[in-house]
Amino acid sequence: MSAEVARGFRWLWLDGDRLSLDPDAGGRRFGADPRPFEAEPVRGAWAHVCAVCDDESARIPYDQPEVQLARADALAWWIPLLGDSLVCLTTLSLDSVHYGGAITVTRDPDRFRADPFARLFPGRVIRTDLFGEVPPPPGPVLERYAGAPWPAGSFSAPSEGDRA
């Protein structure tokens, strides 16, 4: 397990219309939920990447209301709207504080025009084999765990003997 996975994220590089897990691929680096990359990849999926790859100033603190609201909209109607088409979604972190975008991965690209994360950074559609299926966040938790990109991360479940 890499150090970033242990911390609740996985580095991902975006260069134009190319997504890669390879540090040598070039482009802008983002932290993503690591779980989609541990699952069996869905071949020929569609990723709606709402991020800017050539402007390092394109960043918003995660706690800004517009970022919170996009996450709330994802739970309220975006995930239900996608239904069985959804493969996974992840926000993209730049560091422990800043939001840099989001990726929604589906089996068809028909509904991407409604993506609430496209309100924050413009979306582009990329065909990809990188992502596997992950159960969507159950809600209502919007907060991030130790700076991980929502919905990644969790507190470790304590055993019975650990209780006060």
Add this chain to the structure above:
Amino acid sequence: MVLREAIVLEPGRPFPDLDLPDHTGRPRRLSEVAGGDPVALVFFRGFWCPKEQRYMRALVGVQDEFEVAYARLVAVSVDSPEVQSAFRAGLGARFLFLSDAERRWLGPLGLLEADDTVHHPYRPTVLTLFPDLTVHALYRGDWYWGRATMEELRRDMRAITRAVRER
């Protein structure tokens, strides 16, 4: 897995890892949904019941607190996923609904409301659970007033969070 014998619901006892579809029809397990956080698990009769409509609106009123407090809120009924999805959207809920339309867990949990011979619904019941699904508290929701108040949910979430986080 569905157990044949009734499960004892009382504080300190393990709650079963329910396997049910959510409001989008996607299979879920309660342990996956809990994800290491405290859980308020609400069994409700169904969308048609005016008491449940009132209570669910109250839960929507506290979801803003759950969403920043690393705690889960889950509602279970015998409504189909399609009906739950519409009810959830109408409420403005952002938490998870689980559908037991096949009534697989009603008997084992001993939560069938026997008086309702039309819907065969869940008896209104609220449980607060530790992240490992051990029962912290149980509220029988008969006569409406038996349900957990929002203050009781806050109190239970505080107690569970203290027990599992402050060590």
